Amino acid sequence: MFNQKAAIFEERSEVIDQIEYDSDQFIITLKAPKASKAAKPGEFAFVDCGENTLLRRPLSYLRTNPEKETVEFMYKIIGPGLEALSKMSTGDYVQMMGPIGNGFNHDPLKEIPVFIGGGVGIPPVLFLAEYLKKSNQDITPYAFFGSEIPFPFEVVTSNLKINGLNEADNKTIKDLEDKSIPCRLASLKEFAGCYKGYVTELANSWLSNLSESEKNKIVIYACGPELMLEAVSALARNHQIDCQLSLEEFMACAIGGCAGCTVKVSSGKDVAMKRVCVDGPVFDAKSIYPQ
Numbered sequence: 001m002f003n004q005k006a007a008i009f010e011e012r013s014e015v016i017d018q019i020e021y022d023s024d025q026f027i028i029t030l031k032a033p034k035a036s037k038a039a040k041p042g043e044f045a046f047v048d049c050g051e052n053t054l055l056r057r058p059l060s061y062l063r064t065n066p067e068k069e070t071v072e073f074m075y076k077i078i079g080p081g082l083e084a085l086s087k088m089s090t091g092d093y094v095q096m097m098g099p100i101g102n103g104f105n106h107d108p109l110k111e112i113p114v115f116i117g118g119g120v121g122i123p124p125v126l127f128l129a130e131y132l133k134k135s136n137q138d139i140t141p142y143a144f145f146g147s148e149i150p151f152p153f154e155v156v157t158s159n160l161k162i163n164g165l166n167e168a169d170n171k172t173i174k175d176l177e178d179k180s181i182p183c184r185l186a187s188l189k190e191f192a193g194c195y196k197g198y199v200t201e202l203a204n205s206w207l208s209n210l211s212e213s214e215k216n217k218i219v220i221y222a223c224g225p226e227l228m229l230e231a232v233s234a235l236a237r238n239h240q241i242d243c244q245l246s247l248e249e250f251m252a253c254a255i256g257g258c259a260g261c262t263v264k265v266s267s268g269k270d271v272a273m274k275r276v277c278v279d280g281p282v283f284d285a286k287s288i289y290p291q
């Protein structure tokens, strides 16, 4: 349903804002006139983090704002690249290449898109949730996000009911609440108002209350750690729901040249090695976890 994919380009982008959250998490806003109009949910940018970081780092777009000509990324520092990026402040410039990859592909007949995100896997699915809701107010999306560190978003109590869930687990992300997208949060930590457990258990409690005809309208979109994606895949299989996964692999070139990001992808009996950067990062869950 998205417009044709834009060609990849380089853009020198000014830092407009950079907000630090708990546990080395950041949201950076960049002035990027071209990317703000071209980037789609699930695509990513290959970002030069500055200082002496040799390799660029792949980051999924969290949000685009074509009117303000900005893009946002959310990230957590693991090593020196994103640490260097975190030191950038307003007025600094970041060189980035994008939009890269094949993002999510939404079938408009699936009226109930469900977004499952874990940790730094939240950005592409949150972007898709907001994008779909903005383009079609009639869809009824649901989001379930998990994190073992405090969520790098404003968290509020939700007034949007989700059947089948404990009413005390009522915290949500304000940006989604404001856009009428029901969302609930999960963590193994004791975060107030969050379901204590895995995000897939939370989603399963809701799915288990739905009729077969409701489930036929659902498609799941997920991004997060590998174990979470495997569990999401099993969840989708158990409920016989279509599911797309956005994978995260270490990337050296991001343009298909080094084969450093390959994963095994099945299509029926055949198995092929595919590059996450240019063949993905979004794949059908059944092709990554055939059983």
Ligand SMILES: Cc1cc2nc3c(=O)[nH]c(=O)nc-3n(C[C@H](O)[C@H](O)[C@H](O)COP(=O)(O)OP(=O)(O)OC[C@H]3O[C@@H](n4cnc5c(N)ncnc54)[C@H](O)[C@@H]3O)c2cc1C
Binding pocket: 044, 057, 058, 059, 060, 061, 073, 074, 075, 076, 077, 078, 079, 080, 081, 082, 083, 120, 123, 247, 248, 249, 250, 251, 281
């Ligand atoms: C398509 C895509 C989208 C992404 N989107 C985001 C995002 O929105 N936000 C975010 O925070 N992160 C995202 N990531 C992950 C992020 O790009 C990497 O974790 C990045 O390498 C972190 O950079 P760093 O400088 O903090 O750590 P690095 O110095 O790159 O990493 C430290 C160590 O971890 C290893 N390592 C890092 N990442 C991986 C990996 N994925 N697999 C195996 N080993 C690894 C490195 O070899 C190194 O030894 C995305 C990755 C991909 C592929």
Ligand code: FES
Binding pocket: 250, 251, 252, 253, 254, 255, 256, 257, 258, 259, 260, 261, 262, 275, 276, 277, 278
């Ligand atoms: S990162 Fe080089 S082929 Fe994907």
